[in-house]
Amino acid sequence: xxxxxxxxxxxxxxxxxxxxxxxxxxxxxxxxxxxxxxxxxxxxxxxxxxxxxxxxxxxxxxxxxxxxxxxxxxxxxxxxxxxxxxxxxxxxxxxxxxxxxxxxxxxxxxxxxxxxxxxxxxxxxxxxxxxxxxxxxxxxxxxxxxxxxxxxxxxxxxxxxxxxxxxxxxxxxxxxxxxxxxxxxxxxxxxxxxxxxxxxxxxxxxxxxxxxxxxxxxxxxxxxxxxxxxxxxxxxxxxxxxxxxxxxxxxxxxxxxxxxxxxxxxxxxxxxxxxxxxxxxxxxxxxxxxxxxxxxxxxxxxxxxxxxxxxxxxxxxxxxxxxxxxxxx
Numbered sequence: 001x002x003x004x005x006x007x008x009x010x011x012x013x014x015x016x017x018x019x020x021x022x023x024x025x026x027x028x029x030x031x032x033x034x035x036x037x038x039x040x041x042x043x044x045x046x047x048x049x050x051x052x053x054x055x056x057x058x059x060x061x062x063x064x065x066x067x068x069x070x071x072x073x074x075x076x077x078x079x080x081x082x083x084x085x086x087x088x089x090x091x092x093x094x095x096x097x098x099x100x101x102x103x104x105x106x107x108x109x110x111x112x113x114x115x116x117x118x119x120x121x122x123x124x125x126x127x128x129x130x131x132x133x134x135x136x137x138x139x140x141x142x143x144x145x146x147x148x149x150x151x152x153x154x155x156x157x158x159x160x161x162x163x164x165x166x167x168x169x170x171x172x173x174x175x176x177x178x179x180x181x182x183x184x185x186x187x188x189x190x191x192x193x194x195x196x197x198x199x200x201x202x203x204x205x206x207x208x209x210x211x212x213x214x215x216x217x218x219x220x221x222x223x224x225x226x227x228x229x230x231x232x233x234x235x236x237x238x239x240x241x242x243x244x245x246x247x248x249x250x251x252x253x254x255x256x257x258x259x260x261x262x263x264x265x266x267x268x269x270x271x272x273x274x275x276x277x278x279x280x281x282x283x284x285x286x287x288x289x290x291x292x293x294x295x296x297x298x299x300x301x302x303x304x305x306x307x308x309x310x311x312x313x314x315x316x317x318x319x320x321x322x323x324x325x326x327x328x329x
Contacts, residue, residue: 022205023197027206033215040219041224047229054236062295066175069247069254070291073284076257081267082287084282120196120310121189128188132181231305237296242316246291250322253284283323290319 077084260277267273273281297312299305 013058022202024203029205029212031048033208033212034221036212036215040222042225044222044229046224047233051233051236054233054240058236058240058243058299061240065247065291066241066295070288073250073254073257073288076254076261077281077284079261079266080257080277080281081271081274082285083286086292111170116196116200118193121193124192125185125189127182128185132184154292179262228304232300235299235305235309239299239309239313239316242313243291244318246287246294246316248290249320250284250287253280253287257278257284287319287323290316 020078227295257280260273260280264273264277265271293310294312294316297306297309301308
C-alpha cells in the first residue's frame, strides 16, 4: 500500500485542528491514529478468518482426493501393470502467512499535565507565601526560636501589615497585606500551572505527530500483509476448485480403467492391452501428475505466495482444459 492510499484512509474524515490549541490538535491526531490502526487491524483480522476457512477447505479437499480418488485410480493402474511413479517433494510443504511479524500497534493516551500542574501550582503557592513570611520575619527582626503553635498567631498581623506597608509606601493595611499575599500566591500558582500545561501540550503534540507517523507506517505494513493474504486466499480457493475438477475426471478415468480390466483382464507377462486402453492409461497418468504437482507444491515460500504453486495451478488448469477440449470439440 502506497502513501497516497494511506492518506486517503486517514483523510476520509477530515481532521479539524485548532492550531492555537496544542491540546486539541494533539487529541485530534491521536484519534486519527487510533481510527487508522483500528480499521487496518479489523481488515487484517477479517482476512485471517477468510484465509483460515480457505485453508481448511483446501486441506479437506486435498486429503479426500489423495486418500480416496487418487489411491483408487493408482491401484487400478497397478492392476493393468502401468507403473505410476508418485510425485517426489523437493522441498517441505509450507502454508504460512506473514502477519507483520510484530505485536499490534498500541496508541497511547495523552496526559494533559493538569494533575501534575495542580500539584506544582499548590507547591508554588506555598513557596510564595513562605517567601513573603520569610522576608517579613527578617525585616521585623522576629525571633523565630520562640515561635510555636500558640505564639505563631500573634505574629500574623504584624507580618500582613508589613507586606501591606512594603508595597504601599508606608500606608499600613492589614487587609491590603492579606490581599497581596493571597493574590501573589494565586498568580504564581497560575503561572506554574499554565507553564506546566503548555509544556505538556507541546510534548503531547510532538508525541501525537510521531504516533500518527508510526500508525501510518504500521498501517502500510499491515496492508501489505493483508494484500498478500488475499492473494493466498484466492489461490487456495482456486486450487480447491481444481481439485474438485480433477476428482471428477479421475473418477471418469477410474470407470474406464475398470471397464478395461473387466474386458481385457488384469496384467500378466503376456498381456498386451489395446492401443486405446494404453492411451487412457497415459492420459490418466498425466492428470494424476498435474493433480499431485498442485497438491504437493508448497503454497507459500517465506510466508509469501509461492510462484511454483502459481505455476502448478496454471498447469493443472491447462491439463483440465485440454481434457475438456477433447470431449467437447
